[in-house]
Amino acid sequence: MTDPAYDYDLFVIGAGSGGVRASRIAAGYGARVAVAEEYRVGGTCVIRGCVPKKLLVYGSHFAEELQDAANYGWTVEKMTFDWPTLRDAVAKDVDRLNAAYTNTLNSNKVEHFLDRATITGPNSVRLASGREITAKHILVAVGAWPVMPEFEGSEHCITSNEVFHLESLPRRVVIAGAGYIALEFAGIFNALGSHVTVVNRSETILRSYDASLRDRLLQITMARGIEYKFNCGIERVEQHEEGCLMVHMKGQPDPLPADAVLVATGRRPKTDGLGLENAGIELGAHGEIVVDELGQTTCPSIFAVGDVTNRVQLTPVAIREGHAFADRVFGGKDTRVSYDCIPSAVFSQPPLASVGLTEAQAREKLGSNVKIFTSDFRPMKNIFGHRPERGLYKLVVDAQTDKVLGVHLIGPEAPEVLQAAAIAVKAGLTKADFDATVALHPSMAEELVLMR
Known part of the structure; x- marks a missing residue:
C-alpha cells in the first residue's frame, strides 16, 4: 500500500471531525498518515461550535429549571448566575476534548503538525515552518469560517x-x-x-x-x-x-x-490562502471546493470533505465523508455517503428538529397527494412551570403510498426524539407503521404514534 516515492500516503489539511476520522481510518488500513492543523485539534464543532455551544445551552436552562423548582417543592435561595464560571467550565471541557482528539491521532500512529499547511502541487504541501512534504493523496478538511459583512464599525x-x-x-x-x-x-x-x-x-x-x-x-x-x-x-x-x-x-x-x-x-468555506490554484483545484461561487460524488477535486490526487465543500455543513456528515474517503482509497471498499433524510436540529429554546421533506417541499413535489398530521400539545414538563408554551409535532405523508416523508418537531427535547424518528423516515416506514406502534406513556414522543 505504501509508496516510497512520497513522504506519506495521505496528508490531511485540517484536524476537525472529518479530517481526524479520515486519518484514523486510513491509518488503520496501514497508510502512513500526517495531519496539519493551524490551531487546535478537534475543529469547529469541538473547539468553537456545536459542543461548547450546547454546553452553554445546558447552562442557560438552569434559569428556567430553578424557577420551576419551587413548584415541585424545592426551596432555592439566593439564585445568582456567574458568567465567568460557566465560560471557564466550557473552556475547560474544550481543552479536554482537544486532548482527546490529539490522543486519537497519537494512538492511531497519525503524525500531526500544529502548523498551517498550503498546497504547492498535486502531491505536495508546505508547512508555515518551511518544511516541504510530499504525499500520494491530499485531503482538504479545513471547514468553514464565520462571514463578517463589510460595514462601518x-x-x-x-x-x-x-x-x-x-x-x-x-x-x-x-x-x-x-x-x-x-x-x-x-x-x-x-x-x-x-x-x-x-x-x-x-x-x-x-x-x-x-x-x-x-x-x-x-x-x-x-x-x-x-x-x-x-x-x-x-x-x-x-x-x-x-x-x-x-x-x-x-x-x-x-x-x-x-x-x-x-x-x-452565515459561514464560508475556509479556502483562502490554501494554495489550491497550485494544483488546479476548481472553486465554486461561494469559495467552496468543487468535488464529485466521491469527494475528488478537479486534481485527481486531492480530495475534500466537510464544510469546505459546502454540500451539507453538519459535523456528522463530515465524519461520514471522511470515513467513506478512507474506506474507498485505502480500504478497497466502495463506501458511499447518502445525503437523503439527514436529520438536523436547532438548539433554540425551545429546540426544534426535522428530517425529510417539509410540507412545502412535499406539496411542490407531489401536489395534492400529501397528507399532514399534527399534534399540538402542552408538554407535561411545562405544566408546573406555568408556561403556556405548546409543543408541535408534524408528520408529512405521501397520500398514495402512506410513506412518511418528513417529521418536524418543536418542544422540550425535540432533537432527542427526532433521532429515533429519523431512522423510521430513512427506512421508508409508513404512517400505518407509526400507528401500529404502541405509545410509550407518559412521554412527549408518544405523540408521534397517536396522530390520526
Whole structure:
C-alpha cells in the first residue's frame, strides 16, 4: 500500500471531525498518515461550535429549571448566575476534548503538525515552518469560517468564534442573522438575563425548516422577551466612550444600544490562502471546493470533505465523508455517503428538529397527494412551570403510498426524539407503521404514534 516515492500516503489539511476520522481510518488500513492543523485539534464543532455551544445551552436552562423548582417543592435561595464560571467550565471541557482528539491521532500512529499547511502541487504541501512534504493523496478538511459583512464599525462586532470568550455577560445583545447559530445564541443570552434583539435582512427565520415550526418558535421566543427587527440589516456600529455600542440599521430611524453585537449571518468555506490554484483545484461561487460524488477535486490526487465543500455543513456528515474517503482509497471498499433524510436540529429554546421533506417541499413535489398530521400539545414538563408554551409535532405523508416523508418537531427535547424518528423516515416506514406502534406513556414522543 505504501509508496516510497512520497513522504506519506495521505496528508490531511485540517484536524476537525472529518479530517481526524479520515486519518484514523486510513491509518488503520496501514497508510502512513500526517495531519496539519493551524490551531487546535478537534475543529469547529469541538473547539468553537456545536459542543461548547450546547454546553452553554445546558447552562442557560438552569434559569428556567430553578424557577420551576419551587413548584415541585424545592426551596432555592439566593439564585445568582456567574458568567465567568460557566465560560471557564466550557473552556475547560474544550481543552479536554482537544486532548482527546490529539490522543486519537497519537494512538492511531497519525503524525500531526500544529502548523498551517498550503498546497504547492498535486502531491505536495508546505508547512508555515518551511518544511516541504510530499504525499500520494491530499485531503482538504479545513471547514468553514464565520462571514463578517463589510460595514462601518464591523471591528466592534464579534462572531460565533469569539462569543465563548466574553469577559462578562452583556446586558444588551444585538444579533445579526436568523439562522440556527443566531437563534441558538439568542436563546442562551435571553435565558441568562440579557436583553436580546435579532436583526434580520428578511422576514423569515430558519429558512430551511418547516413553516409551522418557524412560526411556533417565533411566537414563543417573542413571548420570552426576544425582540426582532425584520427586513433590515446593520448599516454601521459606533462605539461610544463608555463602551456602549450603537447599532444603526437600514430603514430604522433609531439606533439600538448594545453591549455586544454578534454577527451570525452565515459561514464560508475556509479556502483562502490554501494554495489550491497550485494544483488546479476548481472553486465554486461561494469559495467552496468543487468535488464529485466521491469527494475528488478537479486534481485527481486531492480530495475534500466537510464544510469546505459546502454540500451539507453538519459535523456528522463530515465524519461520514471522511470515513467513506478512507474506506474507498485505502480500504478497497466502495463506501458511499447518502445525503437523503439527514436529520438536523436547532438548539433554540425551545429546540426544534426535522428530517425529510417539509410540507412545502412535499406539496411542490407531489401536489395534492400529501397528507399532514399534527399534534399540538402542552408538554407535561411545562405544566408546573406555568408556561403556556405548546409543543408541535408534524408528520408529512405521501397520500398514495402512506410513506412518511418528513417529521418536524418543536418542544422540550425535540432533537432527542427526532433521532429515533429519523431512522423510521430513512427506512421508508409508513404512517400505518407509526400507528401500529404502541405509545410509550407518559412521554412527549408518544405523540408521534397517536396522530390520526
